[in-house]
Amino acid sequence: MQTSYRALRRISSSHGALPGGFNADGLREWAMLHDFGALGESAAGRDMRQRRRQIDELEPKELPYVDLFSRRLSDECAGYLSNHPSPSDVLGRAFFGSNSFLAERALLSLYPKEAKSLPTKFNVNDQYLQWKVAMKSPLELILSYNVERLQFRGCTMLAFDPSLRKAFHGNCIDVTEVRMQGPIARFGVQMHVKYAEYLLEGMCAELEKVADPESA
Numbered sequence: 001m002q003t004s005y006r007a008l009r010r011i012s013s014s015h016g017a018l019p020g021g022f023n024a025d026g027l028r029e030w031a032m033l034h035d036f037g038a039l040g041e042s043a044a045g046r047d048m049r050q051r052r053r054q055i056d057e058l059e060p061k062e063l064p065y066v067d068l069f070s071r072r073l074s075d076e077c078a079g080y081l082s083n084h085p086s087p088s089d090v091l092g093r094a095f096f097g098s099n100s101f102l103a104e105r106a107l108l109s110l111y112p113k114e115a116k117s118l119p120t121k122f123n124v125n126d127q128y129l130q131w132k133v134a135m136k137s138p139l140e141l142i143l144s145y146n147v148e149r150l151q152f153r154g155c156t157m158l159a160f161d162p163s164l165r166k167a168f169h170g171n172c173i174d175v176t177e178v179r180m181q182g183p184i185a186r187f188g189v190q191m192h193v194k195y196a197e198y199l200l201e202g203m204c205a206e207l208e209k210v211a212d213p214e215s216a
Contacts, residue, residue, distance in 0.1 A: 022140070022159045022168045028066040029055070030135070030142065031155045031172040037134035037144025061178040065189070068157070068170035069197050071204045078165035080211035088141045091158040091167065091203065092122040094210060096129075100202020105129070131156060158203070167207065169200040 032055050033039075033048055073081070081087040095101065097118055108129040109116050115127045122141055126133045131143040139160050146153040154173035161168070171192075180189055 022068070022157075022161060022170075024066045024068040024170060027068060027142075027155065027157050027170045028064060028172050031064065031066075034134065036146070036153050036155055036172070036174050037132065037142070038146075062176055064172055065175050065177060065180055066170070066172045067193060067196060068168060069200050070166045070168045071200055072164070072166050073204060074208060074211070075165070077208050077211040078162065081160050081207070082162045086121070087139055087160045088136055088158065089121050090207065090210060091160060092141050093118060093120070094206035095158050095169070095199065095203040098199070098202035098206040100199050167200070167204050169196060169203065171196055
């Protein structure tokens with residue numbers, strides 16, 4: 001007998017996939033409640049409660065794919081971010097401005113209608129390339145994307161936990177876990193995981209350079 005999402009959420013909240021509040025189940029829940037960024041943070045409480053009831057009845061295989069990766073930062077870098085008035089803006093610039101993202105940035109810049117200037121600040125509803133800022137807090141950014149011609153959408157999360165001195169990069173993609181079971185799909189997930197970790201490493205390297213320019 002499979003565990004319902006309600007029970008899965010209760011287990012994850014009691015044991016916590018990651019200390020400090022940034023965890024994969026939380027990202028997936030946010031994505032599902034906000035329809036992968038299509039519903040803003042100001043969505044009515046009644047709508048949220050109704051969506052939560054619907055989500056609670058889903059089986060694990062019906063849930064969308066999610067992942068979350070983290071890297072510990074140097075004490076100097078963690079201190080820099082902790083003292084910055086808006087660490088999430090620094091995370092966004094480091095992620096999209098890193099050498100690891102260079103090839104994807106060049107490819108996506110070919111689309112004529114996309115915003116190509118790397119923002120200094122990432123405000124809600126701001127657009128950069130395929131991404132739109134869906135949620136922002138001082139320590140976290142969630143950006144959504146929706147490539148309609150490919151029927152492909154999802155969320156990208158960037159976060160910093162001062163207590164753990166860690167940077168996080170997570171993804172939630174609107175593809176159910178059951179559709180990830182074939183050999184081709186599994187290979188695609190493996191490639192995605194490697195690339196996501198590569199992007200996180202690039203973001204962290206960029207953060208270290210920002211915190212200590214003389215080391216660059």
